[in-house]
Amino acid sequence: RKEVEQDPGPFNVPEGATVAFNCTYSNSASQSFFWYRQDCRKEPKLLMSVYSSGNEDGRFTAQLNRASQYISLLIRDSKLSDSATYLCVVNGSGGGADGLTFGKGTHLIIQP
Amino acid sequence: GAVVSQHPSRVICKSGTSVKIECRSLDFQATTMFWYRQFPKQSLMLMATSNEGSKATYEQGVEKDKFLINHASLTLSTLTVTSAHPEDSSFYICSAARGRSPYEQYFGPGTRLTVT
Numbered sequence: 001r002k003e004v005e006q007d008p009g010p011f012n013v014p015e016g017a018t019v020a021f022n023c024t025y026s027n028s029a030s031q032s033f034f035w036y037r038q039d040c041r042k043e044p045k046l047l048m049s050v051y052s053s054g055n056e057d058g059r060f061t062a063q064l065n066r067a068s069q070y071i072s073l074l075i076r077d078s079k080l081s082d083s084a085t086y087l088c089v090v091n092g093s094g095g096g097a098d099g100l101t102f103g104k105g106t107h108l109i110i111q112p
Numbered sequence: 113g114a115v116v117s118q119h120p121s122r123v124i125c126k127s128g129t130s131v132k133i134e135c136r137s138l139d140f141q142a143t144t145m146f147w148y149r150q151f152p153k154q155s156l157m158l159m160a161t162s163n164e165g166s167k168a169t170y171e172q173g174v175e176k177d178k179f180l181i182n183h184a185s186l187t188l189s190t191l192t193v194t195s196a197h198p199e200d201s202s203f204y205i206c207s208a209a210r211g212r213s214p215y216e217q218y219f220g221p222g223t224r225l226t227v228t
Contacts, residue, residue, distance in 0.1 A: 004155075032215060043205050043219040044156065087155070091215060099146050099158035099171070100207075100217055 003027060004103035006088050012109045017078050021106045023071045023088030031098075032091035033064055035073050037084040038105065044087055047073075075108075083110045115139050116208050118220030125196055126228055132192045133223045135206030141186040142208030146217065147179070150203040162189045196227040 006023045013019045025033075036044035048055065050062040050071055061074040071088055085105040091098050115138040125131050135145060144163050148156040160181055162168045168181035180192040189208075193200055203224050207217040 034216065041203075041224075043222045046216055046218065049216060098215070099148075099161050100156075101158070102155040104155040 003101045004088055004090050006086075006103035006106050008104055008106060010107040010109050012111060013078060014111050015078060015080055018074065018076050019078055019108065020075075021073045021086055021088070021108075023073075023103055025069050025071070025088075025090045025101075027090065027101075028066075028069060030090045033062075033071050034089040034091070034100070035060075035062055035071075036087040036089050036102075038087055039084050044089075044102075047086070078108075078110050080110050080112060083108055114210070114216075114218040116206065116218050116220040118206055118223055120223060121221060122224045122226075124226045124228060127197055128195055130192055130194045131196055131225060132190055133204055133206070133225075135189045135191070135208070135220050137187045137208040137218075140208070140210060142210070143186070144209045144215075145183060145189040146207045146209070147181065147189075147191050148205045148207065150205065150222075156205065159191075193225065196225070198227045201225055201227045 004025045033050040035047040037047050038044045048057050050064045054063045059076045063072045085107050087105045088103040090101045117136045119134045147159045150156045158171050159174045160168045160170045162181050162183040164183045164186050170176045183189045203222050205222040206220045209215045209217045
Protein backbone atom coordinates (compact mmCIF):
# COMPACT_ATOMS: atom_id res chain seq x y z
CA ARG A 1 0.00 0.00 0.00
CA LYS A 2 1.34 3.44 -0.92
CA GLU A 3 2.15 5.71 2.00
CA VAL A 4 0.02 8.59 0.79
CA GLU A 5 -2.65 7.98 -1.81
CA GLN A 6 -4.55 10.51 -3.83
CA ASP A 7 -6.84 10.40 -6.84
CA PRO A 8 -4.59 11.77 -9.61
CA GLY A 9 -7.48 13.31 -11.55
CA PRO A 10 -7.51 15.44 -13.55
CA PHE A 11 -10.51 17.20 -12.10
CA ASN A 12 -12.04 19.55 -14.64
CA VAL A 13 -14.44 21.96 -12.96
CA PRO A 14 -16.04 25.23 -14.03
CA GLU A 15 -14.99 28.47 -12.44
CA GLY A 16 -16.99 29.19 -9.31
CA ALA A 17 -17.65 25.54 -8.50
CA THR A 18 -16.77 23.77 -5.28
CA VAL A 19 -14.30 20.93 -5.51
CA ALA A 20 -13.13 18.40 -2.94
CA PHE A 21 -10.00 16.26 -2.83
CA ASN A 22 -9.35 13.29 -0.63
CA CYS A 23 -6.23 11.57 0.54
CA THR A 24 -5.41 8.56 2.69
CA TYR A 25 -2.19 7.80 4.50
CA SER A 26 -0.85 4.51 5.78
CA ASN A 27 1.30 5.46 8.76
CA SER A 28 -1.01 5.76 11.74
CA ALA A 29 1.77 7.37 13.80
CA SER A 30 2.05 10.36 11.46
CA GLN A 31 2.08 13.63 13.34
CA SER A 32 1.57 16.48 10.91
CA PHE A 33 -0.44 16.93 7.77
CA PHE A 34 -0.37 19.49 5.01
CA TRP A 35 -1.74 20.45 1.66
CA TYR A 36 0.73 21.89 -0.82
CA ARG A 37 0.08 23.08 -4.34
CA GLN A 38 2.54 22.65 -7.16
CA ASP A 39 2.40 24.44 -10.47
CA CYS A 40 3.93 22.87 -13.54
CA ARG A 41 7.74 22.58 -13.23
CA LYS A 42 7.77 24.63 -10.04
CA GLU A 43 8.43 23.88 -6.40
CA PRO A 44 5.59 22.93 -4.01
CA LYS A 45 4.13 25.83 -2.04
CA LEU A 46 2.46 25.33 1.31
CA LEU A 47 -1.27 25.87 1.05
CA MET A 48 -2.23 25.01 4.59
CA SER A 49 -1.48 22.79 7.52
CA VAL A 50 -4.26 20.42 8.53
CA TYR A 51 -5.33 20.26 12.15
CA SER A 52 -7.36 17.62 13.93
CA SER A 53 -10.24 19.98 14.52
CA GLY A 54 -10.34 20.99 10.89
CA ASN A 55 -9.35 24.42 9.71
CA GLU A 56 -10.32 27.01 7.17
CA ASP A 57 -8.33 29.63 5.29
CA GLY A 58 -10.49 31.77 3.08
CA ARG A 59 -11.99 29.56 0.36
CA PHE A 60 -10.02 26.53 1.52
CA THR A 61 -11.13 24.09 4.19
CA ALA A 62 -9.09 21.11 5.36
CA GLN A 63 -10.27 18.20 7.44
CA LEU A 64 -8.41 15.38 9.14
CA ASN A 65 -9.85 12.07 10.31
CA ARG A 66 -7.15 10.26 12.26
CA ALA A 67 -9.29 7.16 12.86
CA SER A 68 -9.77 6.65 9.12
CA GLN A 69 -6.36 8.11 8.23
CA TYR A 70 -8.06 10.40 5.80
CA ILE A 71 -7.44 14.03 4.86
CA SER A 72 -9.60 16.24 2.71
CA LEU A 73 -9.39 19.63 1.05
CA LEU A 74 -12.40 21.65 -0.06
CA ILE A 75 -12.09 24.62 -2.38
CA ARG A 76 -15.11 26.90 -2.65
CA ASP A 77 -15.81 29.44 -5.39
CA SER A 78 -12.92 28.13 -7.45
CA LYS A 79 -10.83 30.58 -9.48
CA LEU A 80 -8.86 30.06 -12.66
CA SER A 81 -5.71 30.61 -10.61
CA ASP A 82 -6.55 27.54 -8.51
CA SER A 83 -5.52 25.33 -11.43
CA ALA A 84 -2.55 23.35 -10.15
CA THR A 85 -1.59 20.00 -8.70
CA TYR A 86 -2.58 19.61 -5.06
CA LEU A 87 -0.28 17.49 -2.96
CA CYS A 88 -1.35 15.71 0.19
CA VAL A 89 1.65 15.62 2.49
CA VAL A 90 2.32 13.81 5.73
CA ASN A 91 5.11 14.37 8.21
CA GLY A 92 6.89 11.62 10.08
CA SER A 93 6.03 9.86 13.26
CA GLY A 94 9.13 10.88 15.15
CA GLY A 95 7.98 14.33 16.11
CA GLY A 96 10.07 17.34 15.26
CA ALA A 97 11.13 18.16 11.74
CA ASP A 98 11.01 14.99 9.66
CA GLY A 99 11.11 14.56 5.93
CA LEU A 100 7.76 14.84 4.26
CA THR A 101 6.00 12.04 2.43
CA PHE A 102 4.16 13.28 -0.61
CA GLY A 103 1.21 11.89 -2.45
CA LYS A 104 1.46 11.95 -6.22
CA GLY A 105 -0.94 14.85 -6.33
CA THR A 106 -4.35 15.61 -7.74
CA HIS A 107 -4.40 17.68 -10.88
CA LEU A 108 -7.09 20.39 -10.90
CA ILE A 109 -8.12 22.34 -13.98
CA ILE A 110 -10.52 25.24 -13.53
CA GLN A 111 -12.31 26.09 -16.73
CA PRO A 112 -13.70 29.53 -17.57
CA GLY B 113 8.56 35.48 5.34
CA ALA B 114 9.82 31.91 4.90
CA VAL B 115 11.75 32.35 1.69
CA VAL B 116 14.14 29.67 0.51
CA SER B 117 16.49 30.21 -2.39
CA GLN B 118 18.24 27.58 -4.45
CA HIS B 119 21.08 27.95 -6.91
CA PRO B 120 21.53 27.20 -9.74
CA SER B 121 18.02 26.91 -11.11
CA ARG B 122 19.15 24.88 -14.08
CA VAL B 123 22.37 23.07 -14.90
CA ILE B 124 23.53 20.91 -17.75
CA CYS B 125 26.67 18.90 -17.20
CA LYS B 126 28.59 16.08 -18.81
CA SER B 127 28.57 12.57 -17.49
CA GLY B 128 31.27 12.03 -14.88
CA THR B 129 31.40 15.60 -13.60
CA SER B 130 30.19 16.87 -10.23
CA VAL B 131 27.52 19.47 -9.61
CA LYS B 132 26.96 21.50 -6.45
CA ILE B 133 23.53 22.87 -5.54
CA GLU B 134 23.07 25.47 -2.80
CA CYS B 135 20.01 25.93 -0.64
CA ARG B 136 19.55 28.98 1.59
CA SER B 137 16.83 30.06 3.98
CA LEU B 138 16.77 33.84 3.54
CA ASP B 139 14.66 35.16 6.37
CA PHE B 140 14.64 32.47 9.02
CA GLN B 141 16.97 30.01 10.63
CA ALA B 142 16.21 26.47 9.62
CA THR B 143 16.80 23.79 12.21
CA THR B 144 16.64 21.17 9.53
CA MET B 145 16.93 21.16 5.76
CA PHE B 146 15.83 18.43 3.40
CA TRP B 147 16.73 17.38 -0.10
CA TYR B 148 14.14 15.90 -2.43
CA ARG B 149 14.17 14.64 -5.97
CA GLN B 150 11.29 14.57 -8.43
CA PHE B 151 11.26 12.63 -11.68
CA PRO B 152 8.71 13.54 -14.38
CA LYS B 153 5.13 12.72 -13.42
CA GLN B 154 6.30 11.35 -10.06
CA SER B 155 5.91 12.66 -6.54
CA LEU B 156 8.72 14.25 -4.62
CA MET B 157 10.93 11.69 -2.94
CA LEU B 158 12.95 12.52 0.14
CA MET B 159 16.66 11.89 -0.38
CA ALA B 160 18.19 13.06 2.87
CA THR B 161 17.69 15.08 6.03
CA SER B 162 20.34 17.57 7.02
CA ASN B 163 20.90 19.14 10.43
CA GLU B 164 23.40 21.92 10.91
CA GLY B 165 26.72 20.67 12.20
CA SER B 166 25.96 16.97 11.93
CA LYS B 167 26.01 14.29 9.27
CA ALA B 168 23.05 14.00 6.97
CA THR B 169 20.63 11.11 7.28
CA TYR B 170 20.00 9.42 3.95
CA GLU B 171 16.88 7.58 2.89
CA GLN B 172 17.14 3.96 1.90
CA GLY B 173 18.48 3.56 -1.61
CA VAL B 174 20.21 6.95 -1.72
CA GLU B 175 23.99 6.66 -1.95
CA LYS B 176 25.64 8.96 0.55
CA ASP B 177 28.96 8.90 -1.30
CA LYS B 178 27.27 10.00 -4.48
CA PHE B 179 25.07 12.71 -3.01
CA LEU B 180 27.26 14.67 -0.62
CA ILE B 181 25.46 16.99 1.75
CA ASN B 182 27.09 19.74 3.75
CA HIS B 183 25.09 21.81 6.21
CA ALA B 184 27.48 24.59 7.14
CA SER B 185 25.08 26.92 8.96
CA LEU B 186 21.46 27.36 10.00
CA THR B 187 20.78 29.03 6.66
CA LEU B 188 22.85 27.05 4.15
CA SER B 189 22.92 23.48 2.95
CA THR B 190 24.64 22.16 -0.17
CA LEU B 191 24.09 19.02 -2.20
CA THR B 192 26.88 17.80 -4.47
CA VAL B 193 26.06 15.20 -7.08
CA THR B 194 29.35 13.46 -7.70
CA SER B 195 30.27 11.65 -10.90
CA ALA B 196 26.89 12.44 -12.38
CA HIS B 197 25.25 10.06 -14.83
CA PRO B 198 22.28 10.59 -17.15
CA GLU B 199 20.01 8.71 -14.74
CA ASP B 200 20.74 11.42 -12.14
CA SER B 201 18.93 13.92 -14.37
CA SER B 202 16.03 15.15 -12.28
CA PHE B 203 14.46 18.08 -10.46
CA TYR B 204 16.24 18.54 -7.13
CA ILE B 205 14.40 20.57 -4.52
CA CYS B 206 15.48 21.58 -1.05
CA SER B 207 13.28 22.60 1.81
CA ALA B 208 13.88 24.23 5.15
CA ALA B 209 11.87 23.64 8.29
CA ARG B 210 11.15 26.14 11.02
CA GLY B 211 11.96 24.95 14.48
CA ARG B 212 8.46 24.70 15.84
CA SER B 213 5.40 22.52 15.38
CA PRO B 214 3.93 21.66 12.93
CA TYR B 215 7.35 22.05 11.34
CA GLU B 216 6.07 23.35 8.08
CA GLN B 217 8.60 23.09 5.32
CA TYR B 218 9.27 25.77 2.78
CA PHE B 219 10.70 24.82 -0.56
CA GLY B 220 13.35 26.35 -2.73
CA PRO B 221 12.53 26.89 -6.41
CA GLY B 222 14.36 23.71 -7.40
CA THR B 223 17.30 22.87 -9.62
CA ARG B 224 16.74 21.09 -12.91
CA LEU B 225 19.77 18.92 -13.56
CA THR B 226 20.42 17.43 -16.98
CA VAL B 227 23.38 15.10 -17.39
CA THR B 228 24.42 14.47 -20.97
